[in-house]
Amino acid sequence: MSLTNAQKKQFRNIGHELNPVVMIAGNGLTETVLVEIDRALEDHELIKIRISIMDREVRSALIAEISKIMKCETVQTIGKVALFYRAALQANPKLSNLLR
Template sequence: MKPLTPAQRQYLRGLAHNRQPVVMIRGQGLTPAVLKEIERALAAHELIKIKAASDESEVRRAWLTEICAASGAEPVQQIGKVLVIYRPAAKPEITLPA
């Protein structure tokens, strides 16, 4: 997937605003089970929020990078403990602006 443009990121941030986190990263950290759950959520929703329990900002940034690398998703936003990522489905339901 090619990187998102600023306009596309802004559009996706707007869509994500009212969504609830569908995956939680708890005390165990980013385990294979969590990555598998993220994969399932991306397949079902394209755009997902992830709640990260770590208080360390550096750790959350590292998790976001690792999640995107493992899943082929693009980072949309990170605000505090909430990470937002996007990966289009085979038949995308979300139409991105050009």
């Protein structure tokens, strides 16, 4: 599930207006955080996640781990905020950030 450059550009434009829906801090990727990320991806398809960890290497590892576990694409990473995309099984036009 690789995104084309045109899709990434479109998703970055949409993501610019979004606020982070999940925030990860010192406890890292707990089961509760993973459940919330999964729910948010299924509802919204395109989400921002703020990772409030100072070490860049740890942040990069967490972003890669989220992509792997959630089977989603990392669209963009700027500082402590990452933008993720995963197509919903049944997109809800009222919740999806792509259909609104």
